[in-house]
Amino acid sequence: MNTILVLGAGGQLGHCLKALAERTGMKNVLFPEEQEADILKPEALSALFNKLRPAWVINCAAYTAVDKAEQNEETALLINKTGVENISRCCEQLGTRLIHISTDFVFEGSDVRLLTEMDEAHPVNVYGATKLDGEKAIAMILPHYFILRTSWLYSEHGNNFVKTMLRLGAERDSLSVIADQVGTPTYAPDLAACIFEIIRSESEAYGIYHYSNEGTASWFDFAKAIFDLSGTTVNVEPIPTSAYPTPARRPAFSVLDKTKVKNTFNVDVPYWRHSLERCIRNLGIH
Ligand SMILES: NC(=O)c1ccc[n+]([C@@H]2O[C@H](COP(=O)([O-])OP(=O)(O)OC[C@H]3O[C@@H](n4cnc5c(N)ncnc54)[C@H](OP(=O)(O)O)[C@@H]3O)[C@@H](O)[C@H]2O)c1
Numbered sequence: 001m002n003t004i005l006v007l008g009a010g011g012q013l014g015h016c017l018k019a020l021a022e023r024t025g026m027k028n029v030l031f032p033e034e035q036e037a038d039i040l041k042p043e044a045l046s047a048l049f050n051k052l053r054p055a056w057v058i059n060c061a062a063y064t065a066v067d068k069a070e071q072n073e074e075t076a077l078l079i080n081k082t083g084v085e086n087i088s089r090c091c092e093q094l095g096t097r098l099i100h101i102s103t104d105f106v107f108e109g110s111d112v113r114l115l116t117e118m119d120e121a122h123p124v125n126v127y128g129a130t131k132l133d134g135e136k137a138i139a140m141i142l143p144h145y146f147i148l149r150t151s152w153l154y155s156e157h158g159n160n161f162v163k164t165m166l167r168l169g170a171e172r173d174s175l176s177v178i179a180d181q182v183g184t185p186t187y188a189p190d191l192a193a194c195i196f197e198i199i200r201s202e203s204e205a206y207g208i209y210h211y212s213n214e215g216t217a218s219w220f221d222f223a224k225a226i227f228d229l230s231g232t233t234v235n236v237e238p239i240p241t242s243a244y245p246t247p248a249r250r251p252a253f254s255v256l257d258k259t260k261v262k263n264t265f266n267v268d269v270p271y272w273r274h275s276l277e278r279c280i281r282n283l284g285i286h
Pocket of ligand 1: 009011013014034037038040059062063064079101131150152153154158
């Protein structure tokens with residue numbers, strides 16, 4: 001049976017891949033702990049690859065603290081670039097196919113139009129720059145890879161916007177949420193399903209793909225939907241980005257065009273609000 005190795009298994013997407021693999025009886029997917037699969041320890045990583053000889057690697061390991069990355073550029077670069085180089089070299093040695101997760105934050109997002117895989121990346125923050133460096137490292141080392149760029153990931157697991165809003169909504173009577181940054185929330189289990197679908201397809205249409213949920217929303221729209229669907233009574237005020245300064249700049253409009261992933265793999269791309277409804281139901285809130 002072809003082994004699929006998941007790196008960064010302890011994170012949000014790693015959890016969702018594990019839940020889906022367990023639910024669908026995929027016994028060939030391995031989820032080692034970070035100590036066993038530290039992407040910054042190339043020798044240990046190579047030994048793990050040699051032991052497991054995976055046909056596929058799904059890399060979910062990343063430095064994802066967008067604001068902290070502005071101060072911790074060295075660490076972000078180490079994990080998002082050097083770590084990805086280490087993985088790519090192991091894949092190259094064994095002919096392992098890599099699925100790597102990247103981000104809409106590789107784009108500047110200053111135009112109001114859908115972003116395709118052909119659009120030039122131009123990150124506006126350190127996190128985005130290091131993720132782009134990771135993408136470039138893969139392309140330098142590996143002939144065959146899939147890079148999936150996604151956006152605004154959330155789920156029942158880990159820390160994310162949905163869980164933060166539900167917590168704040170329970171604590172406060174009113175909240176201010178940014179209304180002039182537009183993107184698409186992505187339910188991590190939907191992305192997990194897309195990843196397994198790509199593997200199942202045995203497709204050799206390697207390259208970069210965009211995957212988020214369908215539709216567009218501002219953070220304000222997203223927050224309103226979270227409160228509507230969970231039955232939380234809280235007053236939500238729309239505010240401009242300028243009223244909520246953060247260390248990292250963010251793209252104003254980063255809606256990903258999913259045409260390529262849909263046409264190539266025939267994957268299901270649910271509308272963001274429908275997936276949010278599923279998440280809230282799974283959290284046992286409504
Ligand atoms: N979250 C989003 O909104 C979002 C949006 C677009 C794209 N993405 C991308 O989607 C992917 C998955 O994101 P996520 O939300 O699942 O992130 P996450 O929850 O932060 O998970 C990342 C995982 O990588 C682990 N990790 C860090 N350094 C490592 C190392 N040296 N070796 C092995 N593992 C290491 C982290 O462990 P520790 O917790 O111990 O550090 C964590 O478990 C990432 O590539 C991210 O860039 C995320």
